[in-house]
Amino acid sequence: MDLDAYVAEHSAEWRRLDELARRRRVSAAEADELVALYQRAATHLSAVRSRSPDPALVAHLSRLVLAARNAITGAPAFSWRTVGRFFTETFPLAVYRAWPWWSAVATVFSLVTFGIMAYVVANPEVADLFMDDATITKMVQSEFVGYYSEFQAQNSTLRVWTNNAVLTAECLAGGVLLVPVLIVLFNNALNIGLTGGVMITYGRGDVFFGLIMPHGLLELTAVFVGAGVGLRIGWAWIVPGPLRTRGRALVAAAREGMLVALGLVVVLLVSGVLEGFLTPSELPMLVKDAIGAVVWLGFLAYVVILGRAAELRGVSTDLPEELSEAAVPVA
Known part of the structure; x- marks a missing residue:
């Protein structure tokens, strides 16, 4: 995998995902876009891990995927349990x-x-x-x-x-x-x-x-x-x-x-x-x-x-x- 080319190809999607994940409220269309971009970023993370496990890129995508998942499902609430x-x-x-x-x-x-x-x-x-x-x-x-x-x-x-x-x-x-x-x-x-x-x-x-x-x-x-x-x-x-x-x-x-x-x-x-x-x-x-x-x-x-x-x-x-x-x- 040409890592530089891969990053250049998908960086716009990752920036858009990061932008949507940071919003407190999104429209219905943006919610659909958020889910789609989240799934793609998860696939990208899996591909990078298996083919060219660059630590910095893996850490960045992991954070991005986790933030998007929290935006979709809601961050886990604190529990005394x-x-x-x-x-x-x-x-x-x-x-x-x-x-x-x-x-x-x-x-x-x-x-x-x-x-x-x-x-x-x-x-x-x-x-x-x-x-x-x-x-x-x-x-x-x-x-x-x-x-x-x-x-x-x-x-x-x-x-x-x-x-x-x-x-x-x-x-x-x-x-x-x-x-x-x-x-x-x-x-x-x-x-x-x-x-x-x-x-x-x-x-x-x-x-x-x-x-x-x-x-x-x-x-x-x-x-x-x-x-x-x-x-x-x-x-x-x-x-x-x-x-x-x-x-x-x-x-x-x-x-x-x-x-x-x-x-x-x-x-x-x-x-x-x-x-x-x-x-x-x-x-x-x-x-x-x-x-x-x-x-x-x-x-x-x-x-x-x-x-x-x-x-x-x-x-x-x-x-x-x-x-x-x-x-x-x-x-």
């Missing part, structure tokens, strides 16, 4: 399906972190390679504890929520190329292991674990889920499986990844609230740790129970039929 279905079915299902990936990430991350921690405890001089004596003294005596009460609770919650969302997004997006997410995870394991090792060496291990557990269990699990799903997306284009092209396998995995990303925004907000309000509170350490553990176990139960139930019912995490490519008619 859809929101409810997301949190009770599609999000827990997407996380549940990816559990081998994020549980493997959690296991390896924990082994590396505790391995670094134990090595620093056994070899205290290792910490000197990363921090000077003044920094270590300040961290052990005041900085680690003071970090959690440095800002007002609501400000700390927003700050932590934003930072953790960025970290999780890096893990999820970096998983497509596999190596970047491993680097991000190792850097965080090194930071936690080094800090924990220093705190334990100076007899402050109870403070370290006591302050990190109330929010850290849920926070790290969200990061593990993001990293695991990201690696699953990356693996989809390496091993797409039978009867699927690499492109289709990648798209299917990425769609589930987007569902997980949206759900993790709420999970990370909860962990941010725990870190902003619970961790620096005056409650006894054991009480704070118990609350954090209950919230964490509640999230795991939520994923396993609702995700498994959705799996058994055959719930799909794919796009609704009216939004999928297969719904585009061809003339």
